[in-house]
Each structure stands twice: as structure tokens, then as C-alpha cells.
Amino acid sequence: MSESTQPARGTRDFLPDDIRRRQHVIAVIRDVYERYGFEPLETPAFENIETLLGKYGEEGNKLIFKILKRGEHEHTGAADLALRYDLTVPLARVVAQYQNALPRFFKRYQIQPVWRADRPARGRFREFYQCDLDAIGSTSAIVEAEILAAVSDILLRLGFDDFSIRVNHRLILSGLLNVAGIPAALHNDALVALDKLDKIGRDGVAREFAERGVSGDAVSKCLGFFEVPDGELPAATLDRLDAIVGHGDGSVENLRQIVALADGTSAAGRVRIDLSLARGLSYYTGAIMEITVAQLAGSLGGGGRYDNLVGMFLGREVPACGFSLGLERIIVVMTERQMFPPAVAGSAVDIMVTLWNENARADAVRLAADLRRGGLRVDVYPDADKLGKQFKYAGSRGVPFVAIVGDDERARGEVAVKDMRSGGQTAVPRADAAAFVRDRVRDGKATTERTEHTEPGTLEPRT
Amino acid sequence: MSESTQPARGTRDFLPDDIRRRQHVIAVIRDVYERYGFEPLETPAFENIETLLGKYGEEGNKLIFKILKRGEHEHTGAADLALRYDLTVPLARVVAQYQNALPRFFKRYQIQPVWRADRPARGRFREFYQCDLDAIGSTSAIVEAEILAAVSDILLRLGFDDFSIRVNHRLILSGLLNVAGIPAALHNDALVALDKLDKIGRDGVAREFAERGVSGDAVSKCLGFFEVPDGELPAATLDRLDAIVGHGDGSVENLRQIVALADGTSAAGRVRIDLSLARGLSYYTGAIMEITVAQLAGSLGGGGRYDNLVGMFLGREVPACGFSLGLERIIVVMTERQMFPPAVAGSAVDIMVTLWNENARADAVRLAADLRRGGLRVDVYPDADKLGKQFKYAGSRGVPFVAIVGDDERARGEVAVKDMRSGGQTAVPRADAAAFVRDRVRDGKATTERTEHTEPGTLEPRT
Numbered sequence: 001m002s003e004s005t006q007p008a009r010g011t012r013d014f015l016p017d018d019i020r021r022r023q024h025v026i027a028v029i030r031d032v033y034e035r036y037g038f039e040p041l042e043t044p045a046f047e048n049i050e051t052l053l054g055k056y057g058e059e060g061n062k063l064i065f066k067i068l069k070r071g072e073h074e075h076t077g078a079a080d081l082a083l084r085y086d087l088t089v090p091l092a093r094v095v096a097q098y099q100n101a102l103p104r105f106f107k108r109y110q111i112q113p114v115w116r117a118d119r120p121a122r123g124r125f126r127e128f129y130q131c132d133l134d135a136i137g138s139t140s141a142i143v144e145a146e147i148l149a150a151v152s153d154i155l156l157r158l159g160f161d162d163f164s165i166r167v168n169h170r171l172i173l174s175g176l177l178n179v180a181g182i183p184a185a186l187h188n189d190a191l192v193a194l195d196k197l198d199k200i201g202r203d204g205v206a207r208e209f210a211e212r213g214v215s216g217d218a219v220s221k222c223l224g225f226f227e228v229p230d231g232e233l234p235a236a237t238l239d240r241l242d243a244i245v246g247h248g249d250g251s252v253e254n255l256r257q258i259v260a261l262a263d264g265t266s267a268a269g270r271v272r273i274d275l276s277l278a279r280g281l282s283y284y285t286g287a288i289m290e291i292t293v294a295q296l297a298g299s300l301g302g303g304g305r306y307d308n309l310v311g312m313f314l315g316r317e318v319p320a321c322g323f324s325l326g327l328e329r330i331i332v333v334m335t336e337r338q339m340f341p342p343a344v345a346g347s348a349v350d351i352m353v354t355l356w357n358e359n360a361r362a363d364a365v366r367l368a369a370d371l372r373r374g375g376l377r378v379d380v381y382p383d384a385d386k387l388g389k390q391f392k393y394a395g396s397r398g399v400p401f402v403a404i405v406g407d408d409e410r411a412r413g414e415v416a417v418k419d420m421r422s423g424g425q426t427a428v429p430r431a432d433a434a435a436f437v438r439d440r441v442r443d444g445k446a447t448t449e450r451t452e453h454t455e456p457g458t459l460e461p462r463t
Numbered sequence: 464m465s466e467s468t469q470p471a472r473g474t475r476d477f478l479p480d481d482i483r484r485r486q487h488v489i490a491v492i493r494d495v496y497e498r499y500g501f502e503p504l505e506t507p508a509f510e511n512i513e514t515l516l517g518k519y520g521e522e523g524n525k526l527i528f529k530i531l532k533r534g535e536h537e538h539t540g541a542a543d544l545a546l547r548y549d550l551t552v553p554l555a556r557v558v559a560q561y562q563n564a565l566p567r568f569f570k571r572y573q574i575q576p577v578w579r580a581d582r583p584a585r586g587r588f589r590e591f592y593q594c595d596l597d598a599i600g601s602t603s604a605i606v607e608a609e610i611l612a613a614v615s616d617i618l619l620r621l622g623f624d625d626f627s628i629r630v631n632h633r634l635i636l637s638g639l640l641n642v643a644g645i646p647a648a649l650h651n652d653a654l655v656a657l658d659k660l661d662k663i664g665r666d667g668v669a670r671e672f673a674e675r676g677v678s679g680d681a682v683s684k685c686l687g688f689f690e691v692p693d694g695e696l697p698a699a700t701l702d703r704l705d706a707i708v709g710h711g712d713g714s715v716e717n718l719r720q721i722v723a724l725a726d727g728t729s730a731a732g733r734v735r736i737d738l739s740l741a742r743g744l745s746y747y748t749g750a751i752m753e754i755t756v757a758q759l760a761g762s763l764g765g766g767g768r769y770d771n772l773v774g775m776f777l778g779r780e781v782p783a784c785g786f787s788l789g790l791e792r793i794i795v796v797m798t799e800r801q802m803f804p805p806a807v808a809g810s811a812v813d814i815m816v817t818l819w820n821e822n823a824r825a826d827a828v829r830l831a832a833d834l835r836r837g838g839l840r841v842d843v844y845p846d847a848d849k850l851g852k853q854f855k856y857a858g859s860r861g862v863p864f865v866a867i868v869g870d871d872e873r874a875r876g877e878v879a880v881k882d883m884r885s886g887g888q889t890a891v892p893r894a895d896a897a898a899f900v901r902d903r904v905r906d907g908k909a910t911t912e913r914t915e916h917t918e919p920g921t922l923e924p925r926t
Binding site for chain 2: 004005007008011012013015018019020034035036038039040041042043044045047048050051062065066067068071074075077078081094096098101102103104105107108113115117127135138140141145146149153257260261262264265266313348352355362363364365368369372376377378379380381382383393397
């Protein structure tokens with residue numbers, strides 16, 4: 001009793017309603033990822049510590065949870081294992097380990113928790129899920145376009161109608177910085193500052209640039225480039241860019257292809273070029289992208305092309321492009337906006353079988369078995385008790401129907417089915433009881449299973 | 464390159480085919496658990512170390528993975544967190560923490576990995592999944608009967624037809640040991656020895672008893688009780704027990720009720736009383752049960768009633784009964800016996816869109832989007848290349864159909880659909896292409912999604 005019963009700091013217990021929301025979102029993400037030909041991969045929670053250390057920079061190293069050696073080595077305080085910090089380094093390890101078994105174009109998704117010893121804050125946890133998809137092995141612009149399409153499909157199916165996906169290109173950014181006269185050695189610093197334009201504004205960025213010794217002239221030139229006029233179509237922005245940075249490295253043409261290809265998918269009209277988008281991670285080498293939702297600071301996910309990272313365990317370059325959806329943030333926003341279908345938070349049970357008296361137990365269990373065979377989710381009240389108390393319990397749990405089999409019903413081969421919403425009670429032949437309830441829970445309170453999975457053959461939720 | 468790319472010792476990477484097998488089994492388990500009114504719960508991978516230490520005995524303590532403190536405390540070598548060792552202690556913590564928010568009868572399932580620093584061996588891993596269901600808050604025999612039924616439903620749906628569920632009762636065991644003249648202080652030792660009857664035989668058990676000072680007479684009396692004659696029906700065994708241990712503690716009557724109630728469910732004919740079943744864990748207080756499959760040593764899962772454990776964080780007794788299915792072992796056996804439906808190991812993709820030339824890219828992406836809207840899982844070959852090479856790639860991945868849109872097809876608004884199994888090619892109007900392929904993949908190679916989830920309203924896989 002004196003012991004704390006809290007989960008560890010920065011972690012959460014997920015009670016049934018939480019899990020149903022999470023499963024709803026994950027089922028949509030998984031289904032869409034699979035429609036795009038991505039295959040599931042899972043890796044262990046912990047890796048050999050050498051696999052992770054040194055892969056995330058000085059700051060990242062500090063945030064890795066390390067596991068103490070065991071047995072006689074425990075007293076040394078040394079660690080030999082560490083918890084997964086992201087899903088990208090494990091992917092790189094897997095690509096190296098199984099290179100001969102994997103297809104030439106390896107498209108994988110991975111939906112698993114990662115752990116970071118960050119200071120917990122609102123919406124920031126020490127255990128959180130990442131939903132990554134990555135396409136390995138091709139430099140084609142089709143890869144980026146399909147990722148944009150997949151992400152759009154997911155957001156549309158979850159009910160987001162006010163999102164856009166901002167795109168930019170690392171090489172275009174370098175080109176613009178060059179033209180603005182910022183020396184290559186300062187590019188990374190400049191990008192870090194630039195990435196905060198949303199938060200700290202033009203003046204803030206100018207100040208950060210100045211602190212790093214970039215001339216005022218370069219700053220305003222640079223910021224001038226980065227501002228895309230409101231309502232300018234991607235094609236116009238790209239034409240402008242052609243004039244500024246030229247065709248040398250093919251980056252403008254690459255972005256043009258990506259935007260054009262995405263136009264034939266559900267991402268049409270959602271993609272907008274934002275030249276100030278930099279994305280913090282220094283490993284991107286090509287297109288970068290990030291989801292923006294109206295009236296929402298921060299992003300629901302982001303990604304880009306990173307041709308040098310996956311091959312790190314192989315010692316050679318392997319083209320790759322990926323995207324990571326932030327499950328925790330998607331759930332927070334959907335909850336705040338009440339975007340979950342009512343059924344997701346609905347009862348876990350379609351019908352509860354009541355128990356008249358101890359002698360009726362065998363019959364109650366048998367009825368429950370019949371109803372389950374009929375596809376229903378069925379609870380049996382475990383102890384004989386006053387019916388009123390059993391109804392109250394069913395009501396408190398939101399159970400829509402209750403089954404009563406008294407002596408009369410049993411004699412007639414019937415079940416009395418009580419609709420807890422209307423209070424009405426109907427005598428139904430026992431053999432028809434499952435169908436009777438099934439028709440009615442489908443009308444109103446559908447089960448989780450029914451809303452999570454769409455009918456094969458249609459992308460739209462069944463009507 | 465010099466770095467190891469192996470997963471950490473005792474852990475496994477799950478490549479796409481592995482995941483599909485795991486998802487197939489987990490989907491069945493989850494669906495059945497939910498039909499029985501159990502609700503999903505998830506807890507964090509790590510707990511505060513005090514929550515776990517001292518809960519699993521001396522041996523268990525040694526197998527707990529401990530997480531090093533972070534930051535300035537790291538050098539002390541102290542641990543403040545530990546990886547989940549099972550799903551039962553976290554459940555007990557959750558029941559204490561959220562007691563007011565949980566229903567009076569809390570039925571939860573939890574399917575998550577646990578970690579134990581065991582010496583890895585064939586079939587024994589340091590990271591493995593448990594699939595637990597537990598019903599908290601009732602002492603009714605209905606609870607045990609429903610658990611037996613749920614487990615039977617799962618095994619039947621997975622395709623096991625040669626299983627039985629052995630049941631026994633902790634209080635009957637104590638009663639038999641008493642009658643055999645074994646002092647209460649030696650009961651635990653006796654049960655540990657007894658639990659190995661399968662492995663070490665009568666002589667081995669007798670030897671272990673003797674080592675602990677139990678008289679030869681008590682041993683043979685005891686073993687005599689424990690042997691249930693081949694083919695003896697549960698009712699006969701129970702009558703025999705009535706005569707030996709009497710009615711004092713109600714244990715024989717409790718087991719009789721459980722067996723009778725289970726008889727009205729899919730567990731009918733599967734339940735057999737095995738008086739030698741002891742189950743190692745000392746926390747059981749009532750009925751105990753274990754799945755046995757013909758010609759298979761060991762068990763696919765087990766459980767029982769444990770009325771003193773869940774309340775440990777509350778300081779009061781809370782009735783509880785649970786069962787844990789061993790996912791890893793189920794998968795090993797199903798793989799060895801080739802029990803997975805062909806579709807589970809099938810292609811991740813229904814159709815691959817080929818790419819004639821770079822100019823056809825936009826059209827290929829658009830066609831893929833159309834086919835996905837039609838419910839198919841679609842891959843696009845990312846680079847224009849020789850068609851033969853693209854066919855070969857599709858073949859190597861087991862993709863059943865390939866779409867080709869040459870200039871002629873485009874002019875006629877058609878798609879050429881090539882059946883990779885027969886080699887036949889059919890020109891189909893573009894608008895009908897998705898339905899054309901859908902009909903054909905359903906005939907033969909169904910998608911994972913289609914086999915994993917049954918039609919709402921039927922327990923049987925759709926035909």
C-alpha cells in the first residue's frame with residue numbers, strides 16, 4: 001500500500017478507451033501503408049549499446065536509456081544494451097544484416113514504441129510510438145510522390161480536412177544560401193536558425209544569423225528568397241527557383257517531378273512548397289516534407305530523402321526516403337477535436353447475459369456461447385443478483401443490450417432482449433437472438449472491429 | 464562495417480513474413496478475447512524498479528533487466544527503472560492506481576512483450592510476447608468456464624484440433640497431500656516435485672519426495688491419487704475425489720461446476736482433470752489449467768485463479784483468475800505443422816504497376832492511386848526499365864498481377880493485366896481494372912487483411 005502505483009515518470013498506462021483510440025488510428029495507418037506495398041517490420045526493444053551510441057549526436061546520446069549488465073557484471077555499473085531511440089537506426093541495421101533476403105526495393109513500415117530520457121512535458125513522453133515508413137533502394141521521384149499520397153490518404157481517412165504537406169529540398173536550400181552569400185561552413189547553423197522561422201519570426205532568425213557572423217545583407221536576401229507569396233502555386237515557385245538557383249544539381253527539377261506526380265493522387269492540392277522548411281535532422285539529402293494542420297503549431301509528422309544513412313552499417317550509399325507519423329500527437333489532436341467515431345469509444349460489449357439464480361448459470365454460459373458464435377461481443381454477469389443491480393451495472397458500462405432468460409422464457413425457448421437505450425424489451429426466439437441484436441448494434445453503436453476495418457475492396461468506410 | 468548488425472542476444476528481428484504470421488495469430492486472439500467482453504490494456508515497457516523487485520522470488524529478481532539512472536547519476540551505476548518481466552504485476556499496479564475508474568468486474572487482455580535475462584535457448588528468448596487475459600472482481604465459477612471457452616475458441620480458430628485443457632485445483636491438491644500424510648510445511652516442495660511428473664516419472668518424483676523427508680508410504684499413496692485412469696470422465700474423477708478429500712473447502716464442488724459450465728461451450732470434451740497438474744507458480748489459490756497438445760511436450764499456455772496477488776498494491780484481497788497464451792510457442796508449432804493459411808505468407812502486394820518510360824510516370828502513379836481506391840495493395844516499379852526485368856522482379860516477390868499501360872493501351876483507355884501465375888494477359892478497361900484483379904486475388908491468393916478478419920457477424924472465416 002505504501003508503494004507507488006504510478007507508472008514510471010514520462011510513461012503512461014493505456015486503459016481500454018485509450019487503446020481503442022490508438023488501435024483505430026494504427027489500423028488506418030497500417031491499412032494505408034499496406035495498400036502502398038509497404039511491408040511490416042519489427043525490431044527488438046533493445047539493441048547492443050554500440051549499435052545506438054554515437055548515432056544521434058551528443059544530445060541524443062544523453063537521452064538513450066541504457067541497460068545494466070547482469071549477474072556478476074552488475075556491480076560494475078556498466079551497460080551493454082540500450083532501448084531503441086528511433087526506428088531508423090534499427091532499420092539500417094536490418095538492411096545490412098538481411099541484405100540478401102530483402103527485395104531490391106525494400107518498402108517497410110514499422111509501428112513501435114521508442115524511448116527517450118527527455119524531460120517529460122505536455123505531449124512529450126519518455127515512451128511514445130513512431131509510425132515510420134521507408135522505401136529503400138530507389139532514387140525515383142515516384143518514391144516521394146507515393147509517400148505524400150500515403151500520408152494524405154491516412155489523414156483523409158482519419159477525418160483531417162485542413163492539412164497541407166509542406167515540401168522543400170535540401171539542395172535547393174543550399175543553393176539559396178549560396179546565392180545569398182552565406183559560406184558553406186555556416187549552412188548548417190543557418191538551417192537550424194531558419195527552421196525556427198515559425199517560432200521566432202524574421203527578427204529572431206536575423207538575430208541568430210548575426211550571432212553566427214552572417215552579414216545583414218545575406219540575411220535579408222536569404223529571408224526574401226524563403227518567403228513564398230501567399231497563394232503562389234507550386235509551379236510558379238519552381239519557375240522562380242529555376243531563375244535563382246539554376247539547373248546545376250537537378251534539385252528544382254526533382255521537386256517539380258515530385259509535385260507533379262503527387263498531383264495524380266489524394267495529395268493533389270495538399271502539397272505546397274515552403275522554402276523555409278529545413279527539418280532539424282542533418283541527415284536529409286534531398287526532398288523534405290512535413291504535415292501542417294490549420295490552427296495547429298507543430299507538425300503531425302515529417303520526413304524526407306536521406307541517401308547516406310541506411311547504408312551506414314554497410315559502408316556504402318543506399319538510397320532511402322522515409323516519413324514518420326507522430327501517433328501521440330495525432331491522437332491528442334483527434335481527441336481535442338472530437339474526431340473519433342462514436343463507436344471507437346463505445347461499449348466493449350454488445351450484450352450482457354444476466355443471471356437469475358445460481359441454477360441458471362449453465363444456461364447463461366450456453367446462451368453466451370451461442371451469441372458469440374453469432375458474432376457478438378458478450379459478457380455474462382458472473383453472480384446471481386437482483387436484476388435491477390445487473391441492469392445498473394450494464395448501464396454504467398454503456399452496454400446497449402441485456403439478455404434475460406427467466407423460467408417462462410426458457411420454457412418457450414425464448415430470450416427477453418432489453419434495449420438499454422430505449423428501455424424496451426422484446427421476446428425473441430433463442431435461435432434468432434444473435435441476429436436481432438446484431439442488426440440493432442450495427443444501426444447505432446457499431447463495434448470497434450466494424451469501424452476500424454473497411455470492407456475489402458473499398459477505401460471508404462462502409463455505409 | 465566492422466560493427467555487428469545482429470540483434471542483441473536472445474532477441475529477434477521480425478521480417479515481413481514473420482510479422483504476418485504473428486499478426487494473424489494476434490488478430491485471432493484479440494478478436495476472441497473481445498467476444499468474451501475482455502478489454503484491451505497496455506502498460507509501459509519499464510516500471511519503477513521498486514514495482515518489480517521482490518515480486519518474482521530470488522530467481523526472478525536476477526532475470527530482471529535494470530535501467531541505469533541517467534545524467535549525473537549514471538556514474539553511480541544505480542538503476543531506477545526495470546523492464547516489464549510479466550503482465551501480471553503491472554496489472555496489479557493498474558488495478559490499484561485506477562480502482563475508481565475501473566468497472567466492478569474488470570476483464571482485461573494485454574498482448575505485449577516482456578523481457579527476461581534468461582539464458583537464450585531454442586524457443587527461449589529474452590524478449591517475447593505474452594497474451595494474457597484476466598478477470599478481476601469475481602469468485603464465480605463462470606469466470607473459469609469462460610476462460611476455458613475463450614482459449615478453446617482461439618485454438619479451434621487457429622486450426623488446432625488435438626488439444627485438451629488439463630484442469631486441477633490447488634485446494635484439492637492440498638487435500639490429497641494431507642490425506643497422503645504429507646505435512647503442510649512440505650506441500651510446496653511436494654508440488655514442485657509433482658509438477659515434474661511428466662518429465663521425471665514416478666521414480667523421479669518418489670526420489671525428490673524422499674530427499675525432502677516424505678515417507679515412502681505417503682509417496683505411493685499420493686502418486687496413487689494423482690493418477691487418473693485413462694478415459695475416466697471428469698464426473699467420475701470428481702466423485703472419487705469427493706470420497707477422498709470430502710466437501711470441507713468446496714474445492715471439488717468448485718471444479719465440478721467449472722467443468723459442467725465449460726461443457727456448454729466450445730471447451731466441451733476438451734477439459735480433462737489431471738490431478739498431477741500443479742503449475743509452478745505458488746500464487747494460485749483455486750482452479751489451475753494448462754493447454755496440452757497431442758505429441759507436444761510442454762504447453763501452449765496456462766493459468767488459474769489467484770485471489771491474493773492483484774490486491775498486493777491495495778493491501779486487500781481481490782479475486783482474480785487469468786490465463787496466459789504463449790504466442791512464441793503457438794507460432795513455432797503452427798509453423799512446424801504448416802498450419803498458417805497460404806494467404807498469411809502470401810505476397811504483400813496484389814498488383815505491381817510497371818513503368819514503360821520516364822514520361823509514363825505520372826500515369827503510373829495515377830493508375831496506382833485508382834487501383835488503391837479500388838481496395839488493392841499496389842506497388843509501382845520506381846524506375847523505367849526493361850519490362851522483362853520488371854516482370855522478373857514481380858515474380859521474385861510473388862506478386863500475382865502486373866499492370867502494363869503502353870501507348871496503345873493508354874490511347875484505348877485500357878490496362879493490360881498480366882497474371883503472373885498463368886502468364887496470361889488481358890486488356891481491361893481502366894475503370895474495371897481494380898474489380899478485375901480483386902475478383903481474382905480473392906479466388907486464390909487473398910490478402911492478409913481478408914483472412915485475418917472475419918466478416919462481422921460470423922465466427923467462421925468467410926468462404
